[in-house]
Amino acid sequence: MTEQASSTVVRKKSELWGWIRFLLVLALVYLIVNNLTGLMRVSGQSMEPTLQHGDILLINKASLFVDKPKYGDVVVVEEESLGYKIVKRVIAVEGDTVAIVDGVTFVNGEQLVELYTYGKSEDMEELTVGAGQLFVVGDNRTLGESLDSRSPSLGPIAIGDVKGYVAASLWPMHGIAKPLDLN
Incomplete structure (x- = not known):
């Protein structure tokens, strides 16, 4: 594997982990907001x-x-x-x-x-x-x-x-x- 291909794989893995962390934080915020606070009209x-x-x-x-x-x-x-x-x-x-x-x-x-x-x-x-x-x-x-x-x-x-x-x-x-x- 070339250095450029290896760099691309690392970058894609890093990007994937970034999205996974973002979705986990979003899910945690949703759970907190939905169970500890709320909105009502x-x-x-x-x-x-x-x-x-x-x-x-x-x-x-x-x-x-x-x-x-x-x-x-x-x-x-x-x-x-x-x-x-x-x-x-x-x-x-x-x-x-x-x-x-x-x-x-x-x-x-x-x-x-x-x-x-x-x-x-x-x-x-x-x-x-x-x-x-x-x-x-x-x-x-x-x-x-x-x-x-x-x-x-x-x-x-x-x-x-x-x-x-x-x-x-x-x-x-x-x-x-x-x-x-x-x-």
Whole structure:
């Protein structure tokens, strides 16, 4: 084999290994992005004014491995009976009591200070959130605008139905409002 032919074989092997490395890195990035993050488009007005119809959201799935959802988190829920995903805000966790009186939400007897909501909710008798469950609602509290835990057809959801946390809106770009910490 001549030196030129040998050089061509080495160059082709190097080029092949370059493509293989590129495809492996691409597959690894895809697996990470697909399993630890995600994208979702908002459909409907149930999270107005925080999120608008058509917003594209960045979803953080990785945090599910280290922490349970807590008060104020905006989560993506996939409830088997729904057949689709919904975006809602956690307002109570297991063991908490929730009631709505004259359109005002109370958790454990304390009024929630919610500057990110819109509309007036219908009243709801006090309910205790069961073990392994969350009470989630849309930021648009107007009657009929949000299918959430206030509805008897959905009620409190299982923590296992949470598929990720909304990290930010990518289009249009903005953060997600959190509740005021008055403690």
